[in-house]
Amino acid sequence: MTSPTGWTWRLLDASGAELDPADLDVEVPVEDAQAEAESWLGEHWRTLLERGAASATLLRGDAVVYGPMGLSAS
Template identity: 80%
Template structure:
């Protein structure tokens, strides 16, 4: 599935900073129509992502990095 040019989604990274395929973690990262929806999704799922091996996430709009990577571990 390709990411629509205006869709908002997350790129997941492992502890080494490398990109992690969400399928390898047993999750599907949705493509949202709004930034707030994408951020809400991460807010609801960050613990699961962290438990399954993701260490950080980068917000994308289409293929453009909006911000990140940001750590998923609570500080």
């Protein structure tokens, strides 16, 4: 569960189903600021893609801020 005001990512597979980050052997942090969360994704998107995530949705608490957005570079 995310904190009420923390920023984090929901990871999705190619069909749009939510993935458990533990199944991808990653820990998605809950950040204090949107820019920190976006920076984390910018640093880790390739690894997430390699491990089966196809897209990500930015959340603030439980509210969708934007997404899903594809992780593929193409």
